[in-house]
Amino acid sequence: MNWTEQDYEDYLHRTGKAKPEPPKKPKYRNNRVKCDGILWDSQLEADYYSDLKLQLRMGVLSGFCRQPVFILQEGLGEVRPITYRADFIVFHLDGTYEIIDTKGYVMDEFRRTQKLFFAKFPRLELKIEGRKQECRQGMSI
Secondary structure, three states, rough: OOOHHHHHHHHHHHHHOOOOOOOOOOOOOOOOOEEEEEEEOHHHHHHEEEEEEHHHHHOEEEEEOOOOOEEEEEEEEOOOEEEEEEEEEEOOOOOOOEOOOOOOOOOHHHHHHHHHHHHOOOOOOOEEEEOOOOOOOOOOO
């Protein structure tokens, strides 16, 4: 049986099935990657995760956590809170920790989020790891 595109759309309409949508292109042209059964937003984030796992096995780190959430502004009534989800929080052997975000490049939207983060958590350090640039701001506790 040879169906035309119209025949296929009619079939989907009759059976109540939705036409499969083509996959959306990522917002920042990054490639999603699967590593250790986890779907990462970018190759850079997956590579950083692999590096953290290696450091943990070598005993250089005491641990790390994926995607910690920080509430930047509380919600008011029906207004949802403003949150920021970092890529990692890394715990060092000496008891200090770093909040890490992996970026290929820093956009203006992230700079606004970063300002809100430092206004709410002035004593925390947010470290941006990336291929093209690295910047630090804030103080470690």
